[in-house]
Amino acid sequence: MLLKVHSCGVCRTDLHIVEGELTEPKLPLILGHQIVGTVVELGPKASESTDALPETDAPRVEPGVRVGVPWLGWTDGTCPYCLSGRENLCDQARFTGYDIGGGYAEYAVADARYCFPIPEGYPDLQAAPLLCAGLIGYRALRLAGDGRRLGIYGFGAAAHILVQVARHQGRTTYAFTRPGDDEGQRFALRMGAHWAGGSLDVPPEPLDAAIILAPVGDLVPQALRQVAKGGVVVCGGIHMSDIPSFPYQILWEERMVRSVANLTRKDGHEFLRLAPQIPVGTRVRAFPLEEANEALDELRAGRIEGAAVLMVDEEATSAWATSGRGPWSPGGR
Ligand SMILES: [Zn+2]
Ligand SMILES: [Zn+2]
Numbered sequence: 597m598l599l600k601v602h603s604c605g606v607c608r609t610d611l612h613i614v615e616g617e618l619t620e621p622k623l624p625l626i627l628g629h630q631i632v633g634t635v636v637e638l639g640p641k642a643s644e645s646t647d648a649l650p651e652t653d654a655p656r657v658e659p660g661v662r663v664g665v666p667w668l669g670w671t672d673g674t675c676p677y678c679l680s681g682r683e684n685l686c687d688q689a690r691f692t693g694y695d696i697g698g699g700y701a702e703y704a705v706a707d708a709r710y711c712f713p714i715p716e717g718y719p720d721l722q723a724a725p726l727l728c729a730g731l732i733g734y735r736a737l738r739l740a741g742d743g744r745r746l747g748i749y750g751f752g753a754a755a756h757i758l759v760q761v762a763r764h765q766g767r768t769t770y771a772f773t774r775p776g777d778d779e780g781q782r783f784a785l786r787m788g789a790h791w792a793g794g795s796l797d798v799p800p801e802p803l804d805a806a807i808i809l810a811p812v813g814d815l816v817p818q819a820l821r822q823v824a825k826g827g828v829v830v831c832g833g834i835h836m837s838d839i840p841s842f843p844y845q846i847l848w849e850e851r852m853v854r855s856v857a858n859l860t861r862k863d864g865h866e867f868l869r870l871a872p873q874i875p876v877g878t879r880v881r882a883f884p885l886e887e888a889n890e891a892l893d894e895l896r897a898g899r900i901e902g903a904a905v906l907m908v909d910e911e912a913t914s915a916w917a918t919s920g921r922g923p924w925s926p927g928g929r
Contacts, residue, residue: 597657597708598637599665602912604699605630605724606883606891606904608752608811609667612835613694614892622695627888629692630727630905631665631699631706632720634912642708656713662720663711664727664868668859669696670707684735684858691858700888702908712864715872720913725753725878725903726871727864733758734867736807736832736856737765743804743827744768749795749819750810751784753903754832757876758807763788764874770799772815774898783901787879803827811835816853817842825849832856882907 610627612618635657642657671678671686678686692698714723733754740746746762748755749772762769771784775794784792791799795815799822806819809832816839819829829852879902883891891904907913
């Protein structure tokens with residue numbers, strides 16, 4: 597489908613690509629894998645390809661429909677991973693804004709089968725962060741198990757959504773920021789965390805699980821030390837600095853360390869159905885498309901509270917905005 601891009605979220609993965617930490621991008625490349633846009637034109641096989649999909653809430657593919665494009669842009673459907681419900685691990689997967697041109701642009705082309713409908717009531721800017729920050733956070737939360745006491749290391753775009761989902765599920769959440777980041781800790785508390793502290797702090801009770809969303813390998817042993825017997829540490833990022841060696845004793849007693857990679861379409865449909873029910877609000881800072889580099893700089897410097905989003909088509913975006921506080925507005929409850 598040819599899409600007119602309204603907005604596109606800025607993700608830490610975009611920074612890892614720009615800085616060469618992810619080493620195999622298609623070049624030249626247009627970044628951006630949290631695209632909100634409307635369908636302009638269909639390719640010859642677009643509607644027949646989505647008719648064949650089992651998901652009932654795949655978006656209608658017709659001009660004018662608003663859709664979201666996530667990181668997972670294409671899979672082969674035939675490898676052992678795809679055939680066992682793990683298309684996030686597909687051997688041949690192609691990713692938006694990495695192997696496929698992304699959404700830091702006025703137009704983008706996407707495979708209709710991998711797009712999502714945007715939940716109603718979410719304006720373009722507020723919807724964009726749901727498409728990666730939200731989805732990856734949701735998958736990480738699922739892999740963290742059902743434990744009540746959840747630690748979140750790194751309080752950025754993914755965490756500010758994740759904390760709302762975890763709270764909705766009745767969990768107690770502990771947010772860890774860079775030591776001394778009082779502003780970040782206040783933000784975490786405002787978004788619903790029960791406790792906030794620095795990454796070296798000891799939470800008031802041991803954790804059943806910790807999700808690490810900052811690309812800092814040192815956090816792995818730090819989180820492991822706070823996790824109770826049988827607990828899990830989930831690394832949510834696509835890139836992380838080296839993990840320092842640590843004593844076996846902190847892994848002993850069935851503690852686990854694991855990563856979370858990409859997303860499946862099932863994750864996406866589940867999360868986008870859930871988000872408006874909670875309702876998940878997103879805090880966004882908008883940048884015009886021509887300031888994409890400034891948005892990346894601000895993200896690198898840790899100066900974004902919530903998520904950075906490129907406002908590509910201001911006119912379309914304001915047409916989709918709803919007045920007053922919607923479910924998308926944090927603190928609007
Ligand atoms: Zn992302
Ligand atoms: Zn596959």
